[in-house]
Amino acid sequence: MFKTYGAVFRTPGTAAFCAASFVMRMPIAIYPIGLVLLISTRTGHYGFAGLLSGAYVFAAGVGNPVLARLVDRHGQSRVLLPSSAVHIAAIGAVCLLAKAHAPQWALLGPAALAGFAYLAVGSLVRARWSMVLAGRPELTTAYSLESTLDEVIFTVGPLIATVIATQVNAIVGLLLGAALVGIGALWLRPQRATEPAPHPAGSPRNRSAVRYRGMVLMTVAAVGMGAVFASAEVTMVAFCGQRHTAGASGLVLACLAFGSGVSGFFYGARTWRMSLLGRFLVQALVFAGLPVLFLAAVNVPVLAVCAFVVGMGIAPTLITAFGLIAEIVPAAALTEGMAWLTTGLSIGYGIASSAVGRIADAHGARVAFSVTIASGVVVGVLGIALYRRMPTPRPASQPVAVGSG
Numbered sequence: 001m002f003k004t005y006g007a008v009f010r011t012p013g014t015a016a017f018c019a020a021s022f023v024m025r026m027p028i029a030i031y032p033i034g035l036v037l038l039i040s041t042r043t044g045h046y047g048f049a050g051l052l053s054g055a056y057v058f059a060a061g062v063g064n065p066v067l068a069r070l071v072d073r074h075g076q077s078r079v080l081l082p083s084s085a086v087h088i089a090a091i092g093a094v095c096l097l098a099k100a101h102a103p104q105w106a107l108l109g110p111a112a113l114a115g116f117a118y119l120a121v122g123s124l125v126r127a128r129w130s131m132v133l134a135g136r137p138e139l140t141t142a143y144s145l146e147s148t149l150d151e152v153i154f155t156v157g158p159l160i161a162t163v164i165a166t167q168v169n170a171i172v173g174l175l176l177g178a179a180l181v182g183i184g185a186l187w188l189r190p191q192r193a194t195e196p197a198p199h200p201a202g203s204p205r206n207r208s209a210v211r212y213r214g215m216v217l218m219t220v221a222a223v224g225m226g227a228v229f230a231s232a233e234v235t236m237v238a239f240c241g242q243r244h245t246a247g248a249s250g251l252v253l254a255c256l257a258f259g260s261g262v263s264g265f266f267y268g269a270r271t272w273r274m275s276l277l278g279r280f281l282v283q284a285l286v287f288a289g290l291p292v293l294f295l296a297a298v299n300v301p302v303l304a305v306c307a308f309v310v311g312m313g314i315a316p317t318l319i320t321a322f323g324l325i326a327e328i329v330p331a332a333a334l335t336e337g338m339a340w341l342t343t344g345l346s347i348g349y350g351i352a353s354s355a356v357g358r359i360a361d362a363h364g365a366r367v368a369f370s371v372t373i374a375s376g377v378v379v380g381v382l383g384i385a386l387y388r389r390m391p392t393p394r395p396a397s398q399p400v401a402v403g404s405g
Contacts, residue, residue, distance in 0.1 A: 005268070008142045011132045013194040017125060020191065022149055024184020025121035027177030029157025031091075032057055032230075032349070033253065034173045035111060036237060036357075037165035038098055044241075048104050050234050050357025055108050056115040057230070058350025061343040063116030065210070068123055068339030072332060075198035076124055077189050083117050084185040090114035091178040095171045115346075118181070122146060123338035124188075130326055130334055131196045137271075143322050144268020147315045151261030155254045158233075162250025196335070209329045209337035214390050218321060218328070221284065221382040222344025225317070227352035227375035228291060229345070232256065234356050235372065236307065239365035240300055248300050255304045259311025267316045276323045277390055283317040284383025291376040294369040317379075348375070 009015050032053045039049035071079050093110035129142040164173035209215060233253055240249040272279060290310045297303035321341055329337035352371060360368040 005141060005145055008129075008133065008138045008145060013191060014129075014132060017128050017188060017191050017194050018145075018149075020184050020187035021121050021125035022153070022184075023180055024119075024188060025150075026153050026157060026180045026184075027118075028121075028150075029154040029257070030161045030173055030177040030180075031114075032353070033158045033233065033237070033250075034161040034165065034170055034177065035094075036234065036353075037161060038094075038170040038174070039104065040237070040241065041165055041170055041246075047358045047361050050353045050355070052104070052107055052111055053234070054230070054350040054352075054354030056111040056350075057226075057346045057353065058115070059112035060115035060118055060120075061226075061346025061350060063118070064120040064123070064339040064343040064346060065208075065336055067117075067119050068336040069208070071119075071124065071127075071198075071335045073198055076127075076195050076335075077192060078198075080119065080185045080189045083119050084181055087114050087117035087119075088178045088182055090117060091174055095174055098171055120339045120342040121184070122150065123335050123342055126322055126326075126338050127196050127335045128194045132194055139326070140272075140319075140323060141268050144264055144315075144319050147319045147322075148261050148264040148268065150318075151257045151264055151311075151315055154257030155261060158253035158257070159250040162247065162253075166247050209325075209333035210340050212329050212333075212337070214324070214328050214386060215337065215340060217382055217386045217389060218325065219340045219344040221379055221386065222321070222341045223348035223351075224375050224378035224382060225287070225314075226345035226348025226350075228287075228348075228372055228379065229314075230349040230352035231356040231368065231371040231375060232291065232294070232307070232310070234353050235294075235360055235365050235368040236303060238357070238360035238368065239297065239303055242360075242365055243300060245300050248304075252300065252304050252307055256307040256311040256314075259308035260314035261311075263312040264315025264319060267319060276320055276327065277387060280317070280320045280324055281383050281387040283313070283320055284386075285380045287313040287317045288376040288378075288380025288383075291369070291372045294372060295366070297366075297369075 035053040035056055036049040039052055067079060067083055090110045090113040094107055094114065097106050097110065126143060126146055129139060133139040133142055161173045210219065236252045237249040240246055240252060290313045293306045293310055297306050322338060325337045325341060326334065352375060356368050356371045359371065
C-alpha cells in the first residue's frame with residue numbers, strides 16, 4: 001500500500017510542490033471555523049458567525065475560477081504572489097477591525113476580499129500532478145494523496161483554530177493562517193519545472209472549462225457537497241456549544257475529517273476496474289444517505305462517532321470528481337476546471353453556513369441537521385443526472401487522457 005503512494009514521488013520535484021501546497025492550503029480549514037469562533041466566542045450566537053464565515057467562503061467560490069483562468073493564461077508563478085498579498089492584507093484588516101471592536105458588519109467586506117483572493121491551491125497542485133503523471137496510472141493515486149492530505153488539514157485545522165480561539169484568541173488563529181499562506185506561496189513560486197505551461201488568451205481551445213459537457217452538473221453537485229460540509233460543521237459547533245462543551249467542537253470536526261482521510265487513503269491504494277463515472281454515481285448515492293446518521297446524535301461522543309462515519313463518504317467522492325474533471329476538460333483549461341469544483345464547494349459552503357447558524361439559534365442543532373440531510377440528497381440526485389448525461393465511459397483500467405476534450 002505504501003509502495004503505491006511512494007511511486008508518485010519518483011518524479012523529481014513532486015515532493016517539493018506537494019509539501020509547499022500543503023502548507024499554503026492549511027488555512028482552508030482554519031479560516032471558516034476561525035471566523036465562526038471569532039464571533040461566537042464573544043457573543044455566544046451563531047447567526048452572524050455563520051454569515052461571516054459564509055461570506056468568506058462564498059467569495060472564495062467566486063474568486064476561484066477567476067484566478068484559475070488567470071493561472072491558465074499566465075502561469076502559476078505570475079499569479080501566486082500578487083493574489084496572496086491581497087489575501088494576507090485582507091485577513092490583516094479583519095483582525096484589526098475585530099481587535100478594535102468595530103461593528104460586526106464592517107468585517108464582511110475584508111472577509112469576502114480575503115476569500116476572493118485566496119488561490120484554490122488544491123487546483124494548482126492537482127494541475128501539477130496531472131502534468132507530471134499524464135497518462136500514467138499513478139495519477140489517480142496522486143489525486144487520492146491530495147485528498148488524504150486535505151483531510152489531514154481538515155483534521156488538524158479545526159483543532160488548531162478551536163484551541164487558539166478558546167485558549168488564546170481567535171485573531172491569533174487567523175493571523176497564523178495568513179502566515180502559512182505567505183510561506184507556502186513563497187515556497188511554491190520558484191518551482192517552475194513542475195508548473196504547467198500557461199495558455200495565453202487566443203490559443204486553441206481556450207473556452208471556459210464550465211462549457212464542457214458535464215461541468216455544470218459537476219459544479220452544481222459540488223454546491224450540494226459544500227452545503228453538506230458547511231451545515232454539518234456549523235451545526236456540530238452549535239451542538240457542542242448548546243451543550244456547554246464548545247471546546248469539544250474541534251475534536252468533533254476532526255472526526256469528520258479523519259473519517260474522510262481514512263477512506264481516501266484506502267481508496268487511493270486500490271486499483272479500480274469500474275469507470276470513474278460509475279464510481280462517482282455509487283459514491284454520490286452513499287454520500288447522500290450518510291448524513292441521516294446525524295439524527296442519531298444524542299450527546300457529543302455519539303456525534304463524534306456519527307461524524308467519523310459520515311466523513312468516510314467524503315474523500316472518495318471528491319477524488320473521483322477531480323478525476324472526472326481531468327477527463328472532461330482539456331489541459332488548457334484544467335486548472336480552471338478543477339477550480340470550478342472548488343467554486344461549487346465554496347458557494348454551497350457559503351450559502352449553507354449563512355443559513356444554518358440562524359436555524360441552530362432559533363430551533364436547535366438537531367433541527368439544523370435537516371439542512372445537511374437535504375443537501376446530501378441533492379448530491380445523490382445530481383450524481384444520477386450526471387451518469388445519464390455523460391457518454392459511456394471507458395474502463396478505469398485505461399490511462400486517464402488528461403487534455404482530451
